[in-house]
Structures are given as structure tokens and as C-alpha cells.
Amino acid sequence: MTAVGFLYPGHSAEDDYPRIETLLDSDVRLPLVHTDIGEDAHRLDALLEMGSAPRLAAGVEELRLAGAEAVVWACTSGSFVLGWDGAHEQVRTLALTAGLPASSTSFAFAHAVRELGATRVAIAATYPQDVAAYFTDFLKSSDIEVVAAHGSGIITAAEVGTWGRDEVLALARAGDHPDAEVVLLPDTALHTAEHLPELEEVLGKPVLTANQVTVWEGLRLVERRVRGPKLGTLFSRRP
Template sequence: MIGLLYPTRDCGEDDFLACARKLDPDLTVDFAYVPWGENIGRVDDLDPAEKHEAVRELGAPERLAAAARFGTTPDVVSWACSSCSFTRGLAGARDQASVLSERLGVPARSTSLAYLTALAHLGTKRVALASVYHHDTTASFVDFLAEAGIWTVHSVSADAPSDRALSTWGRRRITELANAADHEDAEAVLIPETALHTTPLLEDLETALGKPVLTATAVTLWDALHALGAPPVRRGLGKLFSR
């Protein structure tokens, strides 16, 4: 069983479940939710600096550890939130995983760490970034990737108001964002947001862009299984799952 810590209830869980079914109909995914800070209010109402601080607060290791309560102890756990795992930098992401692993006694990962593992698996060093965030938060992810030796050759920032809003994005908006981010020097396009519903688009996006497209949902599940020593190989989910 994969245990996913998730930031906002009823956003992208169904996309995780859809991806899991494609990987293995018997694969079980369970969710636990990390509460936002008591003084946050509506995320949509925060200005960019306040949002940035809110996601940093949400990713505090002690907050994650307190929320990591599953009905059955999972075989692996992942903090399934992009921004809340990269805004603390590479050391911060590793600290989150370490605290979760100690809390549950199982391998622990995060979406941001999953990106690094997936890029290493593909042998990719140059990426384009299709970011839904404000440009300041996008810059944090660029810095996070750079710490791991990944060069961002081009990025776009959609500055979406919240993950709740992003959960309503359809095929057209996601495709437009990926197309705008792509660059001839990029070996892959990254779409780092676990509220987006990207599983039905993976193969079409890769066909259109002619390169791997790594979405947050896909890399999170792939990396969780990779941590257990069983990276899945499945057709129809893009290059990451084909080798």
C-alpha cells in the first residue's frame, strides 16, 4: 500500500487513483491530510508572499509527522505536494522524508524528491518547467533543481490562485501550459502540481512535445514504487513508465 500525505482534500486524489489503477488494479493508495495553518484562511485570498510562507509552514516536518496517520501502516509514504516539499530546499525535502520515515518506520519520499529520482532514471539534466505557481515560487523550484544538478532552460509561471482552482483545470489549459513551457534545449518538461488531473494526458502530451513530460502525480507514484524496489513498467503512461 502507498500512503500519500496530501494538502487539500478533494482536489487531485481521483487522479492519483486513476494512475494507480493503470499501474496495477490491485494497488492500494490511502490518503492522510495535512492541515493548513490555523491563521491561513482562504489560500485564494493570500498574496504571493503569504502563499509562499503558507506552503513553507504546511511542509514543516513536525506538521507532516503529526498528520501521518493511516488506518493501516503503508509500505511506503510520500508527501504528495510539490511546492510544500521544494520551498524548503533540497536539505529541507530530505528532512521531511527522514522525519516521516522515522515516524512510520517505512521508506518515505516526496513529490519534489520524486522528480529528482525520475530525472536521474531518465538521465535528464536539462528541463523546461511548466509551473502553475507565482514566479517567485517557480524560482524556488528552479533553485531546488539546481541544487541537484538539474538545469532549467526555460520556465513559465501561471500564477494560479490555489490548488482548489487548479483541480478544475481541463485538458486545454494544461496542454497550453506545457506547450508554452517547452524549449528546444529541454530534454523533458516538468508539470509540478499534484492538484492537476494529468493522467489522461500523459501519452498525448509526450507525443505532441516529442519528449518526456513528468507530471507530479505520475512521478510521485512511480517514485514510491521505485523506493520499494519495484518501479512499474506500463504502456500508455509515458516514457518514465516504459523503461
């Protein structure tokens, strides 16, 4: 049995995690604790506070009691807005607080792109364009070329959490670019787990989504490779 813990901001698409656990059909458990997000806004000051050390530390003990062997801050915008160095400091602090290996969704994307052997990506973001630009800068610090970055202008995670299949597919299409080897959907508030096969079929290329890569990153931290063909190319590769 392997247990990977997640600190998830608020309540939007957290049901992706039990769905992914089911789709993996393995001895993997994915306990999740909700963090207090403060103000629900895709805005720099709100995102910096959302990912602050005290807010993350508050959920750590519950994950330890759940048997988590690693912890991932399941938030992209609440990590990449800190910049490459700041996001590293955020997960270092989290690891020290938890006494466990730690990471965040932003680093999960960087590691997953490398796992696929890709260097050129397109971003299909729910965020306003200025927030999406912070993600572009973060990925560039990881030597990933962003050939296009689409922002949808959505301010709150609560609104993103109401999006269904049609909106998710439309977002992916809007963000795709002919030169992109992979398309990234970076918001953990977006329900994507059940749409991954269709997303990849429609775009004809690998698609990485926030909750998908967050789970993959947690398993990477504990050195578990689990195949899940219904979870896209990232989980379909042979160890």
C-alpha cells in the first residue's frame, strides 16, 4: 500500500482525486486535506497568501495521520507566482514542516513535460492572461519553451469548478498550437480526470492537466510507477 497526501485549496475539483485513485486500480491511496484559501481570486496578492507557509502547515498533521509518505501542494497558481526560486523555497519549507518529501503542482508540470521527452508546450489556462504569464515564466526557468499561452480570464476557482466536458474541451482547443508537443491545462480547480482520453484524441497529442500531474508527482516522490491508461499518455508509459 502506498499513500500520497495532497493539500488542496478550497473546494472545486477535489473529486478528481478519488476518481484518479479508482482509475489507477492499484494499491495506491490518495488522502486529501483542504487548505484555507482566504480570498478566492486568481490575483497575485491572493495567490501569494493562499500558498503561504502557515496555510499549508495547518493541514500537514492530518496527512501524516492518514499515513502519507509524501505531500504535494495541489495548486499551480499558488506556487508558480512565487517564481522558480520562491516555489522551491515553498516546497522546502513544506517538506521540513511535514518531515516528508514534498512538491507542488507547478513542479509536477515541469517534471511531467520532461518525462514525456517534450520541450515545446502550449498553455490552456483558465486564469487571466497576466496570471498565465507567471506560469510561462516558471516553465521557461525549467528550459521548457512555451509556444503559446491562452488565458480565459476566470477570476475564481469556484467558477472554474463548475466547468464540464464541453468547457474543458473548448479550453484545450483554444490553447493548442501546431508547434506544441504537449498541451498543459494548469488549474487544479478544473475537473479533467474523466476527460483525459478524449482530450488527447481531440488534440492528437499528449495533454497534461493539473490534478493528473499532481498525482503523478506524488507517486514519483515515493518512487512508485503506476500505469493507468485512462489517465492519458503520462500514465500509459511503461516504467
